[in-house]
Amino acid sequence: MISGKYIFSQINEVFQRLLNRLNMVPYWDLILSIITFIYISYHHAWLSDDAFISFRVVDNFANGFGLRWNVVERVQVYTNPLLVLILLLPYILWKNIVAISFISSFLFGVLSLVFLKKISSSRFSFFIAVIYLFSSRAFIDYTYSGLENCLNHLIQAIFFFILWKAPAEPEKSRLPALTFWVSIGLVSRLDLILVLFIPYLVLFFLEFSKGLINWKTILRSALYGSPIIIWFLFAGIYYGSFLPNTYYAKTNITETFLETALQGWHYYERQQLWDPIAFLFFPIAILVGLFFKRFNKLALLTLISLLPFFLYLISVGGDFMVGRFFTPAIFMFGLSLAKEFPFKKKEAIFLIILLFIYNIQFRLTPFHPMPKKISYYKEVRSFEAGMPYDIADEKGFYYLDTGLAFRKYPTSWLANLADKNNVFDVKESVVIQGMIGRSGYVYGPDYYIVDKFALADPLLARLSGSGRIGHKKRKIPKGYIDGLKKGENGILDPDLKQYYDGILKLTRGPIFTAERWNLFWKFQFGEYKKYTKEYIRAEGLLY
Secondary structure, eight states, X not given: OOOHHHHHHHHHHHHHHHHHHHTTSTTHHXXXXXXXHHHXXXXXXXXXXXXXXXXXXXXXXXXXXXXXXXXXXXXXXXXXXXXXXXXXXXXXXXXXXXXXXXXXHHHHHHHHHHHHHHHOSSHHHHHHHHHHHHHOHHHHHTTSBTSSXXXXXXXXXXXXXXXXSOOSSTTSOSHHHHHHHHHHHHXXXXXXXXXXXHHHHHHHHHHHHTTOOOHXXXXXXXXXXXXXXXXXXXXXXXXXXXXXXXXXXXXXXXXXXXXXXXXXXXXXXXXXXXXXXXHHHHHHHHHHHHHTTOOOHHHHHHHHHTHHHHHHHHHTTOXXXXXXXXXXXXXXXXXXXXXXXXXXXXXXXXXXXXHHHHHHHOTXXXXXXXXXXXXXXXXXXXXXXXXXXXXXXXXXXXXXXXXXXXXXXXXXOHHHHHHTOOOSOOOOSEEEESSOHHHHHHHOTTOEEEETTSTTOTTGGGBOBEEETTEEEXXXXXXXXXXXXXXXXXXXXXXXXXXXXXXXXXHTSOSSOHHHHHHHHHHHTSTTSSBOSOOOEEEEEEO
């Protein structure tokens, strides 16, 4: 009878022979990872509808209208300023947003792998981290999608590379360099600070205890942190708000904190069922180390550093896109596996076999192409069957339309989106919509789009909304739409009409006037921050 010990010894022998041959090729592990990433990218690259909200802003800027959604008003409808700014020049030179998004996401992904390799304590650690990340649906789904996740991964990789590398000059503080990347991370997405803050704080106190922090270091750090200051100044002056419009749309809600937190808990539950490897593998790696009599204290520090991020996700109710908001934590686990787990050969073989079995058993991991059966996508799009707690598999929902591997399918939108073909029969210049991204992008600047979920609407975002997380429906004020069509404030409710007058002055009026800056203070910090009174609502426009 063949024993398990004998089987493992044979696997170990084959593994060692293969490793000896591969070690003859420089950087073979990185090369193999990039080749695998190319394969995975082809089968899993896609674009979300929300990405085209940012893309419409990019298109409007390229056509001379400024960083705007509707060209008549200054409203920050995007939460990813850095990505928007990065895309501007390529789009001005080559107006194919589909290709630009796919290429930039791929490059961000490759650079993240390069820094992951630089961080890694061994080839085993690098390989296990890469296989883990490539096994996670959430990580790969949002490496693409057109959203900022892939850029955030690269920022994380550079930040921790600087944090963890042995300093060339031990007497020189790393605080200014890390402050710069924290600042860049904030410009990319404000809540990324929750992943970077505790490691940054730990470094500050360690260097302070060594006497490396002085006034010169603090002044240099303040200078290096200027990107986020510059952005806040620009947003405050140009948009009349330090925070994006989406912040108001998603926080002015009728649900209680407990109801929101319960939805956040459901977001975790959905993640565990949809992408179980994401949160299970890291503790398994810790337990395997214990089995081999090696306790990893640094891994526990990783978990502690992510605690504010995890609590934040619960407090805001998670998101309607399963997996999306977890990718910074998943990538942090990957970085920690690469750096903080000096795997021995037996541990590495065991974990690689475990990952291999997982990918064989779970047919929807990124190592497999997307399903070819149309019935799969119909089920994903079904609110009854495919969206527990209204949390969607966003890639499954849109893949038939925007999946790279399905670009030749009759259902694909990619050619029309690349050429910006307006395939819609739009009869009115003012359009009320829910999924505003793709349609808004192809409509072009001549159409004013009212977002019934208020993400892009400066008035509706200040009114209370309720419903699905991230998609809080608003009750349209009576006269609002007619007024937009006429280019005036047509709201019938007198108090709300006066309130909207203030928004019009903020978003459409001259920037440098005393009246506008007085309104800026009231809308940003004072009594106008949100509108809480009852108002006259339009019949038939309750969404």
